[in-house]
Amino acid sequence: MNIPHIQEQARQHMEKTIAHLENELTHVRAGKISPAVLEGITVEYYGSRLPIAQAANVTVADVRTLIIQPWEKNMLAVIEKAILAANIGITPLNDGAVIKLFQPPLTEERRREHVKRAHHIAETARISIRNIRREAIEQLKKLEKEHVSEDDIKKGEKDIQELTNKYIALVDKHLQAKEKEIMTV
Numbered sequence: 490m491n492i493p494h495i496q497e498q499a500r501q502h503m504e505k506t507i508a509h510l511e512n513e514l515t516h517v518r519a520g521k522i523s524p525a526v527l528e529g530i531t532v533e534y535y536g537s538r539l540p541i542a543q544a545a546n547v548t549v550a551d552v553r554t555l556i557i558q559p560w561e562k563n564m565l566a567v568i569e570k571a572i573l574a575a576n577i578g579i580t581p582l583n584d585g586a587v588i589k590l591f592q593p594p595l596t597e598e599r600r601r602e603h604v605k606r607a608h609h610i611a612e613t614a615r616i617s618i619r620n621i622r623r624e625a626i627e628q629l630k631k632l633e634k635e636h637v638s639e640d641d642i643k644k645g646e647k648d649i650q651e652l653t654n655k656y657i658a659l660v661d662k663h664l665q666a667k668e669k670e671i672m673t674v
Contacts, residue, residue: 490628492637492645499625499649503618503656510614510663517607518578519670520600521552522592530575532567541568555590557581595671603671611664615657622653 515525524547531538541547545559545568559565565583572581572588582589595603629645 490632492629492632492641495625495628495632496645496648496652499621500652502621503652506614506617506621507656507659507663509617510610510660513610514607514663514667517603517610517667517671518592518595519603519667520592520595520673522549522555522579522590524549524555526555526577526579526590526592527557527572530571530577532564532571534564534567541571544568550589553592553594555592557588557590558586559588562586600671604668607664607667607671611660614660618653618656618660622649625649 515523516528518526524542527541527547530541532541532544534544541557544564545557548556548558550556557568559568565585565588569581569583569588572579572590579590579592582591626646626649629642629649632642633639
């Protein structure tokens with residue numbers, strides 16, 4: 490292993506951490522509904538488990554309404570039961586043709602809870618990035634035994650720290666945007 494390889498590996502892991510952070514933050518409700526609330530909810534469809542989005546057409550009617558139109562009418566009750574069982578905090582309304590999900594407006598207290606959750610998700614991402622930095626620096630220190638100069642290792646450590654700072658700032662930027670989105674009434 491060489492220094493550029495270790496740095497590239499660390500960068501790739503940090504990129505994955507940011508992608509995971511973005512995905513996790515989409516699950517934090519912000520007063521407007523999105524199809525992401527249905528992620529992870531599966532239904533039984535012809536002997537296999539499928540995400541709702543593969544058994545129905547999911548559209549956003551307005552900022553607070555999601556409409557789920559199954560490909561087949563007999564799936565209405567199955568999808569409705571799956572949503573209720575998932576306990577996403579929204580009660581589905583089955584009108585016989587489609588299922589509607591109405592998200593009630595968030596109270597100030599609920600908004601603060603969602604901000605706390607977003608902060609927790611961001612802190613987990615920061616910890617992950619710091620762990621990646623620690624592992625990369627440990628790998629760099631092992632290179633001393635392979636007769637890599639101390640100056641090259643110090644420069645490598647400095648570059649890893651700069652990379653870490655860049656990705657931590659990116660986490661903070663995502664958190665700030667999500668916090669603003671949640672607190673906007």
